Amino acid sequence: MRVKALETLLTEKGLVDPAALDAIIDIYQNQVGPQNGALVVAKAWADPVFKARLLADATEVVAELGFYGRQGEHITVVENTLERHNVIVCTLCSCYPWPLLGIPPGWYKSDAYRARVVREPRAVLAEFGVVLPEGQAVRVWDSTAEMRYLVLPMRPEGTEGMSVEELAALVTRDAMVGTGLATVPQ
Amino acid sequence: MTICTPDRPEPPPFSEPWHAQAFALTVHLSERGNYTWPEWAERFSAELTEHRGHQGPLDGGADYWAAWLGALEGLLNERGLAxxxxxxxxxxxxxxxxxxxxxxxxxxxxxxxxxx
Structure with missing residues (x-):
């Protein structure tokens, strides 16, 4: 009822267009989600030129795919390698690359994740089932209202010759946050 | 303190209709120039910190959206809009x-x- 009250008041004042609110809800409830980011990752795995451009200027490259707008104004893609695994967080609130991943899951917004992944990333990753080799460093990227990150996971073994669509199916939301790895095909 | 069980099925982005309404209202008012998104993020961050002080750690569910709405009400009041x-x-x-x-x-x- 508190939201309804605000909406009524602001609509009466001419500050809010109720149809625009419905459109926003529809986008984030039904249209935008991790499938967008998965397509970007799959294309980067399949096409070295695309990947190089993506790592150099992600905002521009994902916009070409139609993934732009709110919370996508400045996006940096960070690549996982054998030397370094990347994880994203927002210690301030819950900044997240909406055009590529949609609305963040509850755990991303929890105090436990936001505080602990910075302090003890390996312990947090282990709780997600990700145990990294000793020699692989972990870098935690703190998103802000100005800059958001997407992790480019490592391409799994045994995926040679797969199409972009098949590759995209291996890319989970957690893999693009860094709390998971890409799925290894059975 | 365990953060998640990764195998749990994915819940919808908004578990209650009012979460979606609060979200849309905040985005819409920002896009209409009532405040910038960084201004919102700063206000919301302060509200999250305050909630944590009163109620202990947030789990990122209903308590997160309660803090979100509190931040929005506070910001709109400060701006003389509501x-x-x-x-x-x-x-x-x-x-x-x-x-x-x-x-x-x-x-x-x-x-x-x-x-x-």
Whole structure:
């Protein structure tokens, strides 16, 4: 009822267009989600030129795919390698690359994740089932209202010759946050 | 303190309709130039910190959206866009309208009630 009250008041004042609110809800409830980011990752795995451009200027490259707008104004893609695994967080609130991943899951917004992944990333990753080799460093990227990150996971073994669509199916939301790895095909 | 069980099925992005409404309202008002997104993020971050002080760690569910709405109400009040007393009156009018509406029928706010 508190939201309804605000909406009524602001609509009466001419500050809010109720149809625009419905459109926003529809986008984030039904249209935008991790499938967008998965397509970007799959294309980067399949096409070295695309990947190089993506790592150099992600905002521009994902916009070409139609993934732009709110919370996508400045996006940096960070690549996982054998030397370094990347994880994203927002210690301030819950900044997240909406055009590529949609609305963040509850755990991303929890105090436990936001505080602990910075302090003890390996312990947090282990709780997600990700145990990294000793020699692989972990870098935690703190998103802000100005800059958001997407992790480019490592391409799994045994995926040679797969199409972009098949590759995209291996890319989970957690893999693009860094709390998971890409799925290894059975 | 375990953060998650990764195998749990993915919940919808908004578990309650009002979460989605609060989200959309915040985005829309920002896009209409009432505040910038960094201004919102700063306000929301302060609210999250305050909530944590009062209620302990947030789990990122309903408590997160309660903090979100509190931040929005605070910001709109600061900007002179939504005075708490008026919002409270409207909230009571909506509650009365819901209680007075037969189950299953659409709820409408009788604008004549809100001054009362």
């Amino acid at each position: 005075e708490p007393a008026v919002v409270e009156t409207l909230k009571e009018a909506w509650e009365a309208a819901y209680l007075a509406t037969p189950h299953g029928a659409p709820v409408h706010l009788d604008m004549g009630q809100k001054a009362g």
